[in-house]
Amino acid sequence: MDGEFVAQETTAVTKAVGGGNLLLLARDTDAALAAAEAAVAAMQRLPNVIMPFPGGVVRSGSKVGSKYAGLMASTNDAFCPGLYGLVAKSELTEQTRCVMEIVIDGLTEADVAAAMRAGLHAGIALGAAAGLLRVSAGNYGGKLGPYHFHLHKLLEAA
16 A cells, blocks of 8 residues: 555576475474574585575475375474374474475576575584474475485585
8 A cells, every 4th residue: 555566577497497395393483493594505605506485494294195185285283383292194203393495496406406405404514403303304205396305415515
């Protein structure tokens, strides 16, 4: 109701790589957010990548697929602290009280891999003393797309 509304009339589009991701498992919200912010800051220093969510962080992680036929995605229940103890298979421990996700898109597979590596190193530098308990990534049985980023291989290549 006040100010201006500005829209881009045209924009360039190019094929790129989407769907790199990191799941940061932490003891509480403050620790998860600190780790996510450190990882995003490290990734933003690199060219050709974006973290498309506000602040680069996804608070409500999803997975490919759902028990409902009409939904393409649903809550990533295996990594949802609110569902710990209620789901058949959880990836969490009792100590994990918050999980945040970072989604990484880039121009090339190498760009996304480099950003993920930078984010991993930023999280590892904080470590368990700062409340980061584990770093994982969503694979979704290969349903997310043709690109697969294996965290151990990314760290070995460093």
